[in-house]
Every structure is written in structure tokens, then in C-alpha cells.
């Protein structure tokens with residue numbers, strides 16, 4: 001079978017794949033995107049960050065997203081018994097910029113981005129599962145099977161792996177390294193009729209602090225609320241991860257009981273392991289990884305979609321430069337890899353802190369000296385990358401959390417301390 005010829009092959013049509021493909025097509029490249037599912041398809045990851053807004057604007061999808069989804073103006077951290085809470089409105093961040101984001105139904109959101117890629121000229125092929133790839137000094141090839149059973153072969157100058165947690169390339173090359181300190185499971189569903197705040201706080205994400213893990217409560221459009229629990233394996237205590245598990249855990253929280261009083265579950269109970277990992281290499285000769293295919297960090301700060309998309313924009317710039325130079329070796333993409341490692345690294349440190357009680361205690365009672373609270377708010381909005389003014393304050397916040405371990409700077413959370 002003769003391979004069809006393109007300039008760039010993107011495998012995976014999630015937010016990272018759709019973004020890199022759209023950007024490259026707009027820069028004049030001949031791009032094909034293979035997505036194994038037929039959209040719309042379910043995906044977890046519903047809470048977005050304000051820093052994504054300029055990216056949506058650049059892609060040209062902002063008006064469509066405003067029409068479809070609930071705005072999110074802030075995040076709150078709250079204890080299971082609802083006695084202590086802290087609200088972080090994005091408008092109070094250190095960095096000026098967008099003060100809102102969206103809470104989205106991912107099936108719909110991902111579809112908007114993928115349709116937009118097709119509009120930009122990307123040859124989008126859904127139901128196209130890539131099973132093999134090969135790269136050498138001259139070209140990149142992939143092959144796979146369509147839903148119809150038909151086989152396909154594609155050839156291009158460059159391959160982008162955007163396969164999310166499936167990590168096609170890193171998996172096959174044995175590059176994926178698990179983060180042994182962040183090994184959690186997650187169980188979640190959707191409810192109708194759950195209580196929510198009103199006014200500008202309606203779309204706030206609530207992060208509910210359990211002794212061993214945490215819950216997300218994400219209000220969506222049409223009276224739906226996404227609820228999910230994330231915790232280390234030991235919190236399972238031999239129980240099956242099913243609806244009774246979810247009910248038992250909800251019953252242990254005054255905050256969640258109150259929110260869900262009178263609500264009904266309207267989606268299946270789903271589970272996913274959300275172990276964090278990173279690929280030892282993210283670029284090679286004629287290939288690179290974007291989004292979750294490159295690295296994934298625990299979802300507590302809702303960074304996945306934003307980091308995947310901003311990385312995809314960076315990747316598109318680097319790939320375009322390579323076309324201009326006519327050179328596609330790993331060294332040409334080293335800058336992109338360093339940038340991803342640095343950006344994700346900042347968030348990874350903050351996420352690790354979140355699983356330490358002394359850190360969360362401070363998050364509930366942040367000092368506003370030196371505008372530390374504003375810096376944390378900006379980090380939560382997505383400004384954790386390329387901002388020195390945020391970075392040094394966040395580093396100081398982490399140092400204060402260490403100090404809080406031995407010298408109380410904030411009220412203790414006994415449940416979390418005992419479980420640590």
C-alpha cells in the first residue's frame with residue numbers, strides 16, 4: 001500500500017493535538033490528524049484556567065466557548081466539615097490578565113477545538129487508530145486501522161504525538177517514568193440538582209480537603225455538577241471503586257452532603273488512575289510529544305488542558321522553524337523540551353506540596369505579606385510559567401510551608417496530619 005504524503009502527522013485529537021495541528025495549518029503546513037475515537041467522546045478534565053483564554057482567542061473559538069460554557073471566576077479550598085475555607089478569586093491575582101475561565105463538558109469542548117482544526121485546513125480523520133510509527137533521518141511514518149477495518153499508512157516530514165495518557169511514542173520507546181510520590185486513583189460522576197453558589201461564584205471550583213486526598217466539585221451548565229474524589233491507593237482500604245464507595249465517602253463530608261442534598265446522579269460512575277509521569281525525552285529526530293503524551297501531573301490545580309495547549313503552541317513554533325531551516329533533528333527541539341520541563345516542574349513542586357498537611361494549612365490561611373496570596377492566585381490561574389514575580393513568591397510560600405511544619409503559622413488540620 002502506498003503511503004499518503006503530508007508535511008506533519010498529528011496523532012491524537014484532544015486539546016493539545018487539535019491546537020498544534022490548527023497552528024501548523026495556519027502557518028501553511030499540510031497537516032493530517034488521526035484520532036481513534038469518533039467525537040464527541042467522554043473525557044475527564046472539565047475545569048479550565050484563565051491563562052487559556054488568550055489561547056482560545058488566538059484559535060478563534062472564544063465566542064463559541066462563551067456561548068456554550070459556564071464562566072469560572074475563582075477556586076475555593078474547603079475542609080470536609082466546611083468549617084474552614086479560602087476563596088481565591090482570579091481577579092485578585094498578582095498578574096493582570098484574564099480573570100475568568102470556563103467549566104466545560106469535555107466531549108463538547110474537544111469537539112469545538114477539533115472542528116476548528118478542520119476549519120483551519122487540517123485533514124482530520126476520526127476513527128483512525130494509529131498502531132505503529134517509525135521515524136528515520138528522512139521521514140516519519142505511521143500506520144493503523146480505521147473503524148471500518150481498513151488499514152492506512154501515512155508519511156510526513158514530522159510526527160507529533162498527542163495521544164494523551166496512551167503515550168504512543170514514549171510508551172513504545174520505553175521513555176515513560178512514573179512519579180512514585182504521586183500515585184492516586186480517581187472516582188467521579190455527574191449529578192443534577194446539586195447546590196452551587198450564586199452570582200459570580202456560581203462557576204467556582206471547590207477543592208474539598210479529605211484526610212488522605214481531595215474532591216473536586218465543578219459546576220457545569222444545565223444544572224450538572226461534576227464530582228470526583230482523588231486519593232492514594234491506601235485510601236481504598238480494600239473496597240471496590242463503585243457507587244457505594246462514592247456514597248460512603250460523600251457521607252463522611254458535611255460540605256458534600258449539603259451540596260448533594262436532593263441531587264441525582266446522571267452519569268456513570270467512572271474511575272481512572274491518575275498517576276503522574278513524565279517522558280525521559282520529549283523530542284527526537286522528526287518527532288516530539290505534546291500534552292499528556294509528554295507528561296502528566298496530578299489534576300489538583302486543573303493544569304492539564306492549559307499546559308497541553310500552551311505547549312502545543314510552543315511546539316508549533318518550533319516545528320515551523322524547522323521547516324524554514326529544513327532540519328528536523330532532536331537538537332532543534334531541545335528548547336521546546338527545556339521549556340516544557342521547566343513549566344511543568346513549577347507545578348509539580350506545588351502539587352507535591354499540596355499532599356503535605358503543612359502546605360494545605362497555609363493555603364487555607366495565606367499571608368498577604370509581599371503579595372504572597374496574589375502570587376498563589378496567579379499560579380492557580382496558570383501564571384506559573386515564565387513569571388519571575390510569581391516564581392520567587394511561590395518558592396517563598398513553599399519555604400513557609402516547610403517552616404509551618406515545625407512552627408505553627410496557620411491553624412492545624414488534625415485529620416490531614418494524622419493521615420500523612
Ligand SMILES: Cc1cc2nc3c(=O)[nH]c(=O)nc-3n(C[C@H](O)[C@H](O)[C@H](O)COP(=O)(O)OP(=O)(O)OC[C@H]3O[C@@H](n4cnc5c(N)ncnc54)[C@H](O)[C@@H]3O)c2cc1C
Pocket residue numbers: 011012013014015016017034035036037043044045046047048049128129130131162163164165166168186228272273274290291292293299302303304305306308
Ligand atoms: C482525574 C483527572 C481529572 C482531571 N481534571 C482536569 C481539570 O479539571 N482541568 C484540566 O485542565 N485538566 C484536567 N485533567 C487533565 C486533562 O484531562 C488532560 O491533561 C488533557 O486532556 C490533556 O490533553 P491532551 O490533548 O494531551 O490529551 P487527551 O485529551 O487525552 O487527548 C488524546 C487523544 O488522543 C487519542 N488517541 C490516543 N491514542 C491514539 C492512537 N493510538 N491513535 C489515534 N488517536 C489516539 C485519544 O482518543 C484522545 O482523544 C484531569 C485528569 C485526570 C486524570
